[in-house]
Amino acid sequence: MANDFPSDEWTRAYKDAINSNPAYKIAGKDWTHGVVAMVVKADPSLGIPEDQGMWLDVHGGECRDCKLVSREEADKAAFVIVADYARWKQVIKKEIDPIKAMMQNKLKLTKGHMPTIVKYVQSSRELVESTTRVPTKFRDEP
Numbered sequence: 001m002a003n004d005f006p007s008d009e010w011t012r013a014y015k016d017a018i019n020s021n022p023a024y025k026i027a028g029k030d031w032t033h034g035v036v037a038m039v040v041k042a043d044p045s046l047g048i049p050e051d052q053g054m055w056l057d058v059h060g061g062e063c064r065d066c067k068l069v070s071r072e073e074a075d076k077a078a079f080v081i082v083a084d085y086a087r088w089k090q091v092i093k094k095e096i097d098p099i100k101a102m103m104q105n106k107l108k109l110t111k112g113h114m115p116t117i118v119k120y121v122q123s124s125r126e127l128v129e130s131t132t133r134v135p136t137k138f139r140d141e142p
Helices: 008-019 022-027 083-094 098-103 113-120 121-131
Strands: 003-005 036-040 052-059 060-072 080-083 109-113 137-138
Touching: 003 008, 003 083, 003 113, 008 052, 008 060, 022 121, 036 083, 080 083, 080 098, 083 098, 083 121, 098 113, 098 121, 113 121
Parallel strands: 003 137, 036 080
Antiparallel strands: 036 052, 052 060, 080 109
C-alpha cells in the first residue's frame, strides 16, 4: 500500500528505506553535522494546511529517526531545506537533483552551511535513491 506524502507513515517507511540502503551506509558514513529538516510548504488544496517538516536524523550512515514535525520544530534542525510540494515531488521522482536544485534556488537552504551540504553529494543522492523505495501516493495524483 502506498503512503501519502508527506505523512507519519511515509516518514517511517523512509527511515526503513534509508537503513536498508547499503550504498547510503557508505556514502553517509562521514555525516556528523546534525539533523536535516525538509520542509513542505503549506498547500491547503492538497490537504497541507500549514508547513510540514520531515525531521531526518542521519548520522554516520544511519537514519536514527525520521518523523513529521511542525515548521517550528523543523526550524530547530541544523539544516533546513524548504520547497513547495511540487518541487519535493520532483526530488522523490528523481526528476531533479537536490544539490543542483539548492544551487539553483529551486530548493531553499534556509539554515545550514551550503559548502557542507555540497561536500555530501553522493550521500544526498543515496537519500533520494532511498525515497524511490518508499511506496508513495502523491496528493495531486488520482
